Each structure stands twice: as structure tokens, then as C-alpha cells.
Amino acid sequence: xxxxxxxxxxxxxxxxxxxxxxxxxxxxxxxxxxxxxxxxxxxxxxxxxxxxxxxxxxxxxxxxxxxxxxxxxxxxxxxxxxxxxxxxxxxxxxxxxxxxxxxxxxxxxxxxxxxxxxxxxxxxxxxxxxxxxxxxxxxxxxxxxxxxxxxxxxxxxxxxxxxxxxxxxxxxxxxxxxxxxxxxxxxxxxxxxxxxxxxxxxxxxxxxxxxxxxx
Amino acid sequence: xxxxxxxxxxxxxxxxxxxxxxxxxxxxxxxxxxxxxxxxxxxxxxxxxxxxxxxxxxxxxxxxxxxxxxxxxxxxxxxxxxxxxxxxxxxxxxxxxxxxxxxxxxxxxxxxxxxxxxxxxxxxxxxxxxxxxxxxxxxxxxxxxxxxxxxxxxxxxxxxxxxxxxxxxxxxxxxxxxxxxxxxxxxxxxxxxxxxxxxxxxxxxxxxxxxxxxx
DNA sequence: CGGTAAGCTGACGGCATGACAGGACAAGTT
DNA sequence: AACTTGTCCTGTCATGCCGTCAGCTTACCG
Numbered sequence: 001x002x003x004x005x006x007x008x009x010x011x012x013x014x015x016x017x018x019x020x021x022x023x024x025x026x027x028x029x030x031x032x033x034x035x036x037x038x039x040x041x042x043x044x045x046x047x048x049x050x051x052x053x054x055x056x057x058x059x060x061x062x063x064x065x066x067x068x069x070x071x072x073x074x075x076x077x078x079x080x081x082x083x084x085x086x087x088x089x090x091x092x093x094x095x096x097x098x099x100x101x102x103x104x105x106x107x108x109x110x111x112x113x114x115x116x117x118x119x120x121x122x123x124x125x126x127x128x129x130x131x132x133x134x135x136x137x138x139x140x141x142x143x144x145x146x147x148x149x150x151x152x153x154x155x156x157x158x159x160x161x162x163x164x165x166x167x168x169x170x171x172x173x174x175x176x177x178x179x180x181x182x183x184x185x186x187x188x189x190x191x192x193x194x195x196x197x198x199x200x201x202x203x204x205x206x207x208x209x210x211x212x213x214x215x
Numbered sequence: 216x217x218x219x220x221x222x223x224x225x226x227x228x229x230x231x232x233x234x235x236x237x238x239x240x241x242x243x244x245x246x247x248x249x250x251x252x253x254x255x256x257x258x259x260x261x262x263x264x265x266x267x268x269x270x271x272x273x274x275x276x277x278x279x280x281x282x283x284x285x286x287x288x289x290x291x292x293x294x295x296x297x298x299x300x301x302x303x304x305x306x307x308x309x310x311x312x313x314x315x316x317x318x319x320x321x322x323x324x325x326x327x328x329x330x331x332x333x334x335x336x337x338x339x340x341x342x343x344x345x346x347x348x349x350x351x352x353x354x355x356x357x358x359x360x361x362x363x364x365x366x367x368x369x370x371x372x373x374x375x376x377x378x379x380x381x382x383x384x385x386x387x388x389x390x391x392x393x394x395x396x397x398x399x400x401x402x403x404x405x406x407x408x409x410x411x412x413x414x415x416x417x418x419x420x421x422x423x424x425x426x427x428x429x430x
Numbered sequence: 431c432g433g434t435a436a437g438c439t440g441a442c443g444g445c446a447t448g449a450c451a452g453g454a455c456a457a458g459t460t
Numbered sequence: 461a462a463c464t465t466g467t468c469c470t471g472t473c474a475t476g477c478c479g480t481c482a483g484c485t486t487a488c489c490g
Contacts, residue, residue, distance in 0.1 A: 007467095007468090009449095011466085011467070011468090012466095012467085013467085013468090014456095014466085014467055014468080015467095016455090016456085016467075016468065016469095017467065017468060017469095020468080020469085036338075036341050036343070037252075037253060037337065037341070038252060038253055038278075038279075041445095041446065041447095042446070042447070042448090043445080043446060043447085051469075051470085052469075052470055052471085053446080053447075053448085053470095054448085054449085054450090054469075054470055054471080054472095055468085055469060055470075057447085057448060057449080058468080058469080061448095062447085062448090063253075064253075114340075118337065118340045118341065121336075121337075121340075122252065122333065122336075122337050123251075124397065124399075124400075125329075125333045125336075125396050125397060126251050126252070126333065127399075128251070132399065132400075132403075135397075135400070136400060136403055139400065143404065147404075160417075160427060162417075163414060163417060164405075164406060164410065164414055166404040166405050166406055167401065167404070167406040167410065167411070167414035167415075168414065168418070169404075170400065170401050170404045170406060171390060171394060171414065171415060171418055174390060174393040174394050174397065174400070175386060175389060175390040175393065177393060178389040178390065178392060178393035179386060179389050181340050182339065182340060182350075182389065184339075184342075184347065185339075185347075185350070185351060185354065185385065185389070186382065186385050188347075188351055189358065189362075189381040189382070189384075189385045190379075190381050191379055191381055191382040191385060195379065195382065196382075199378060199379055199382035199383065199386065200382075200386060202375075202377075202378060203383070203386055203422055206421055206422065206425070207418055207421065210421070210427055211427075212375060212425055212426075222436090222437090226435075226436060226437085227435090227436085228436080228437090229435090229436060229437085229487085229488090231436080231437065231486090231487080232436065232437060235437080235438085256477065256478090257477080257478070257479085258476085258477060258478085266438075266439085267438070267439050267440085268439095268477085268478075268479080269438070269439055269440080269479085269480080269481090270437080270438060270439075272478090272479060272480075273437080273438080277478090277479085431490105432489105432490095433488105433489090433490090434487105434488085434489085435486105435487090435488085435489105436485100436486080436487075436488095437484105437485080437486070437487090438483105438484085438485075438486090439482105439483090439484085439485100440481105440482100440483095440484100441480100441481090441482095442479105442480085442481090443478105443479100443480095444477105444478080444479090445476105445477090445478080446475105446476090446477080446478095447474100447475080447476080447477095448473105448474095448475090449472105449473090449474090449475105450471105450472090450473090451470105451471095451472095452469105452470095452471090453468105453469085453470085453471095454467105454468080454469075454470095455466105455467085455468075455469095456465105456466095456467080456468100457464100457465090457466095457467105458463105458464085458465085459462105459463080459464075459465100460461105460462090460463080460464100
């Protein structure tokens with residue numbers, strides 16, 4: 001099914017090898033969250049994992065390759081984000097609740113993976129297709145069901161039909177991603193972290209339904 | 216007034232020196248837009264500028280230092296973004312126009328400086344205060360006047376007072392920044408680049424005024 | 431024309447990269 | 461216990477970039 005884990009030179013990795021490999025990934029992850037991406041060196045990761053640079057190169061072609069690995073793992077995890085929107089109702093009083101839970105869940109996910117997402121975001125912005133794809137996987141977990149919700153509301157005549165559902169959903173997800181990545185910016189605008197959710201949620205509701213949230 | 220340009224070892228740069236310095240900055244800028252940030256090396260920049268690495272280190276402490284220089288230049292330029300919002304009306308038919316011009320102007324600015332902004336965004340996300348400050352300067356050029364506009368509308372009773380004007384303005388600017396940086400994502404959602412403006416503008420209008428744009 | 435400061439680079443030690451061959455190790459076989 | 465086999469790790473090496481310095485060249489000025 002899933003091809004076995006292999007070393008760069010084609011050998012199949014056994015139990016011990018996979019452990020080392022995993023430890024390297026863990027250390028890299030740790031490294032990414034403590035130092036600037038540009039300064040992450042193979043030798044530091046190897047040292048932290050109690051092994052040598054040569055070992056690192058047995059399992060990964062370079063730092064980027066290992067980062068991609070971590071990112072793909074995270075992308076799988078992003079599947080759980082779907083639940084935040086799929087099957088939820090935007091009608092009546094439950095609408096604002098749906099919106100709040102979406103904002104909350106999304107911010108939590110981003111915060112949990114912020115270091116790796118930073119690198120993914122950069123890679124995607126730089127035009128790297130592999131990183132772009134991973135970023136889309138994460139965003140789509142929310143954007144796709146969100147676009148569906150908008151479509152449904154439009155069909156029922158409860159939302160502005162002149163807007164492209166995909167564009168609206170995409171914009172809202174972009175907003176959430178940006179807000180999550182740069183929470184500090186909001187702090188400097190005088191918006192406390194705990195006020196982020198109550199302020200973003202109405203905007204999401206507004207975007208999806210096109211009308212003010214009911215009190 | 217503005218302290219003269221100085222080399223790393225304290226000498227004042229003369230005409231010729233400033234030219235070399237500028238050429239290095241130009242080449243670095245070029246480099247940033249063609250290769251991943253992580254792979255930009257001093258030696259490549261120097262080679263492109265027809266000089267030696269040692270010369271680079273005369274004018275800049277490292278790559279990051281030079282990038283900061285470029286970014287600060289751009290931040291000054293961002294002052295023009297203020298005109299997009301300051302003194303503009305959100306009432307009646309002019310509201311949607313204001314919104315469209317804002318989206319258009321902002322996207323254009325971002326596109327023009329996308330390479331350097333990518334790095335600034337990364338630096339800010341990584342917690343580097345210098346990059347964070349520069350990013351805030353750019354965003355504030357739009358966010359500050361936008362927050363003022365929201366405040367005014369709230370005072371006139373034309374907008375929802377339960378929302379924090381700073382939060383709303385910040386969120387909208389974040390949205391624009393994210394959309395600008397990841398236009399490709401929208402393409403992959405089936406939203407063409409030329410459809411970006413007509414789809415983002417109503418959202419901005421909606422966020423600022425809290426109501427649907429008039430036809 | 432000589433003095434002074436600016437401007438540039440060759441050269442160097444130091445460190446990261448990336449490849450390889452060979453030794454250590456675990457587990458099963460005879 | 462000796463042997464075999466395949467996995468796993470590392471010492472070592474060539475290469476290339478980093479960042480610094482001494483020293484050479486160039487420009488300007490009295």
C-alpha cells in the first residue's frame with residue numbers, strides 16, 4: 001500500500017532506522033520553531049538528534065526534503081478540519097456558533113503547527129509546487145466545504161448570488177490563515193488574542209451569509 | 216539630518232561607494248525574486264554585481280541586513296497606500312468604488328514588491344522585531360485610515376458597534392495581504408486573477424459597512 | 431606631487447555540504 | 461560458537477560558501 005520507508009540510496013529502513021529517521025524529523029521540527037528557517041543547518045539537527053550529518057543525508061536529500069516530510073504529515077492531520085464546516089448549519093442561531101467554532105478550530109490548528117506552516121507558506125509563495133500543494137490541502141479542508149455551504153445558501157436565495165462561492169470561501173480561509181500566522185499584528189493593533197475569535201467570527205458569518213449576525 | 220551612509224567598519228561612503236552599494240541591493244532584489252530565500256548566497260549576489268563577496272561585507276553585515284535595507288526602502292514607498300483610504304467616502308454609490316480602488320491599489324503594491332514582502336512576512340512570522348515593524352508600517356498605511364473610516368461609520372450609527380474597528384480593519388488588511396501573496400491559490404480554486412478584485416471588493420465593503428453593497 | 435581616505439580584492443581559516451566505503455550491530459543459520 | 465546477511469551508523473574527504481583582514485589601487489585635495 002504505502003511504499004515502505006526508504007533511504008536515499010534505496011535500502012529499506014528497518015525498525016532502528018525508522019526510529020533514527022523519526023528522531024531527526026522531531027529535532028528538525030523543534031529546530032524550526034526556535035530558529036529562523038534560513039539558519040537551520042543539517043549539522044545542528046544531527047547534533048540535536050545525537051547523530052552525525054552523514055546519517056541525516058541517508059534519510060533525506062536535504063533540509064527542504066525533510067521539511068516536506070513533516071509538512072505532509074501535518075497535511076494529513078488537516079483532514080480533521082473538515083468537521084469544522086461539513087454538515088454544520090448557518091441558519092438561525094446556530095450560524096454564529098458554527099462560525100465561532102470554525103474560527104476557533106482553525107486558529108488552534110495553525111497555532112499547533114505554526115513553525116512548519118510558516119515554511120510551507122513561504123515555499124508556496126515562492127512558487128514551489130510541492131509546498132503549494134500541501135498548503136492547498138490544508139486550506140481546502142476548510143475552503144471546499146465552506147464553498148459548498150455558500151452555494152447552498154445561494155440556492156436557497158439566502159445569500160448574494162453575484163459572488164463566486166469559491167472566491168468567498170477562499171478569501172475567508174485566507175483571512176483565517178493570515179490572522180493565525182500574524183496574531184502579533186493584531187496585538188499591536190490593540191486587539192488582544194482572546195478578542196480575536198469574537199471579532200473574526202462575525203466577519204466569517206458576514207462573508208458566508210452576507211448579512212449581520214443575529215444577536 | 217539623515218546620517219550619512221557608512222560602511223560596516225565606519226568609513227563614510229562616497230559617490231562610487233554608494234553606487235556599488237546600490238548595485239548590490241539591486242542584484243539582491245533581483246536574486247530574491249528568482250530563487251528561494253534560503254538559497255540566496257552572498258557570493259551569487261556579489262558575482263551578479265560584478266564584484267567580490269568581500270565588498271558585500273563592507274556594506275552589509277549579512278544577507279539579512281541587506282534585505283532589511285531593501286525592505287525599509289519599500290516601507291517608505293508604502294506611504295502612498297494611505298491615499299487609497301484617507302478621505303474617501305463609504306456612503307452611497309461611492310462606497311463600492313472606494314472599496315474597489317483600495318483592493319486594486321493594494322494588490323498592485325503587493326505584486327510590485329512581492330519578493331521582498333515574502334521575506335518580510337516570513338521574518339515577521341518568525342518573530343523578528345525589525346521585519347515585524349516594517350510589515351506593520353506597510354499594513355498600517357491602510358489599516359489606520361481604514362479603522363478611522365469604520366469608527367466614523369459607527370459613530371453615525373451606520374455600522375455595527377459591537378465590533379472593534381481596529382480588529383475589523385486589521386482583518387481586512389490581512390485578507391488583502393494574504394490574497395495578494397497567494398493569488399495562485401485562488402487560481403487553483405477556479406477564481407481567475409481578474410476576478411479577484413470584483414470578489415474581494417464586496418467583502419471589504421461588507422466588512423467596513425456591515426451591509427451588502429448597493430447595485 | 432605627496433598625503434589621506436575611500437574602495438576593492440586575494441587569500442585564508444572555519445564550517446556546512448554531500449558522497450562513499452567500511453565498521454558495528456542484530457538476528458537468524460548451521 | 462562461528463558464520464552469514466542485511467541494516468545502520470560514522471569517519472573521512474573533496475568541495476564550496478562564509479566572514480575577516482591586510483594590503484593594494486584609486487580618487488580627491490592642498
